[in-house]
Amino acid sequence: MTTTTTAQQLCRTAFTPSEDWIEAFDRQNTDEMRKRAQRFARSRARFVVRAGGRGDDLYVAELVHDALTDTLLGVCSWDPLASTLEAHVFSVVRFRTKNDRVRALRFRHQSLDAPDAAGVMCEVETSLAAAASSPSPESLTFSAEVIAQLRKLAGDDVEIHRIVDAIEQGATVPREIMSVGQLSAKTWRKARLRLARIVEELSNHVRLEARRHA
Amino acid sequence: MTINHEDILDELSYQAALAEADHGTSTRADDRWSRELGDKLQARLAELRRNLLPPPAPIEKAKPVRRKWLALERDELIAQLTSITQAMSGAVQYAHRDLQGLSDNDLRQLLDLLDTSPRD
Numbered sequence: 556m557t558t559t560t561t562a563q564q565l566c567r568t569a570f571t572p573s574e575d576w577i578e579a580f581d582r583q584n585t586d587e588m589r590k591r592a593q594r595f596a597r598s599r600a601r602f603v604v605r606a607g608g609r610g611d612d613l614y615v616a617e618l619v620h621d622a623l624t625d626t627l628l629g630v631c632s633w634d635p636l637a638s639t640l641e642a643h644v645f646s647v648v649r650f651r652t653k654n655d656r657v658r659a660l661r662f663r664h665q666s667l668d669a670p671d672a673a674g675v676m677c678e679v680e681t682s683l684a685a686a687a688s689s690p691s692p693e694s695l696t697f698s699a700e701v702i703a704q705l706r707k708l709a710g711d712d713v714e715i716h717r718i719v720d721a722i723e724q725g726a727t728v729p730r731e732i733m734s735v736g737q738l739s740a741k742t743w744r745k746a747r748l749r750l751a752r753i754v755e756e757l758s759n760h761v762r763l764e765a766r767r768h769a
Numbered sequence: 770m771t772i773n774h775e776d777i778l779d780e781l782s783y784q785a786a787l788a789e790a791d792h793g794t795s796t797r798a799d800d801r802w803s804r805e806l807g808d809k810l811q812a813r814l815a816e817l818r819r820n821l822l823p824p825p826a827p828i829e830k831a832k833p834v835r836r837k838w839l840a841l842e843r844d845e846l847i848a849q850l851t852s853i854t855q856a857m858s859g860a861v862q863y864a865h866r867d868l869q870g871l872s873d874n875d876l877r878q879l880l881d882l883l884d885t886s887p888r889d
Contacts, residue, residue: 577817584810589803594793598786602778620806627813645790653779698774705781722780725772732784748792751785 570629579635584623592619592644599652601754605701608659622647660694701757708753714738714746715753835884838877846876853883 572580596618604610622644625631633643702719709715717736726732733743795803841849847868854861861883865871871879 571820572817574818574821577814577821581811581814584807586800586803586807589806590795590799591790593799593803594795595786595790598789598793599782602782602786616802616806623806623810624813627810627817645787649779649783649786652782656779657775695774698778701778702774702781718784719777719781722777722784723772727780729784744788747784747788750781751788751792754782754785 570627572629576633576635580627580633580640583635583640588641588644589619589623591641592622592648595645596648596652598751598754599648601757603652603655603659605757606656606659606697607662608655618648618651619644622651657694660697661691705753705757708756712746712749714742715750718743718746718750831878832881832888834877834881835886835888838880838884841877843873843876846873846880849880850876850883853880 593615596615600610600615600618603614622631625647626633626640626643631643631647633640638646706716706719709719714736717738718732721732721735724735726735729743732738733740736743738746838846850868863879865879868876
């Protein structure tokens with residue numbers, strides 16, 4: 556008899572966290588944290604919608620639900636000593652929405668009869684595979700267009716342009732963005748909020764465009 | 770450092786999402802969803818806690834009391850217990866200081882437990 560080990564079977568390996576781990580999860584898994592994660596996921600879902608992917612309420616709920624349950628199942632490993640549960644959940648949601656976006660963009664540019672290799676892979680492997688692949692030239696062109704649109708929507712909001720400039724120069728954490736963009740902490744907080752509104756507006760533009768082309 | 774447009778857009782969206790988490794508002798439906806998810810996660814946490822407990826010890830069936838103890842009356846049983854405990858001078862201890870609370874059968878079982886002689 557031959558035995559085959561599928562990716563799904565590998566993902567189901569028993570996870571037995573320590574008592575301290577369980578306590579840390581229990582303590583940090585608050586109502587407020589879940590609602591913050593949902594708001595975070597809702598905003599990130601707009602990023603997927605822009606690429607032609609899903610972004611409905613069910614998708615948003617799934618993102619947070621899956622990030623937390625996959626952590627409890629050991630599919631996504633979390634070290635309570637290295638980061639907070641919230642930071643971990645945010646990074647899982649970020650990772651998955653980025654992959655969903657890459658997949659959605661790829662789907663836009665690939666023929667419909669292409670075999671879907673991801674169908675036989677578990678979520679983790681799919682995510683890893685998607686992350687490993689570099690974006691296609693079409694995706695990069697599309698992203699450049701979206702950034703141009705974002706700048707257009709920002710209009711004469713100098714601080715938003717400074718944030719985009721700073722990120723284009725490689726700044727990733729707020730400290731770097733503030734330093735490169737020459738923004739005070741207060742200005743940064745306010746500008747980031749305006750950026751969130753522009754990102755929201757941007758996804759509405761995409762929906763309107765899609766309706767116009769339908 | 771070279772950063773592609775896809776990464777720039779990802780970072781912009783990430784910062785926007787952090788702002789949304791900090792300053793956005795939740796609806797009543799969001800509150801309900803969060804509570805329901807919390808309940809579901811609690812169930813899984815309880816399961817993980819249960820997994821940490823040692824497996825229950827197998828229940829050992831009590832052996833039948835030796836015939837010699839079955840034949841004794843209450844006074845004789847107490848006398849036997851007293852003599853054993855005195856003979857072993859503190860090497861044997863049991864939880865019951867007042868043997869009045871124990872039934873005859875309890876006394877027989879206690880004696881049988883202390884008895885190291887081979888069974889019939």
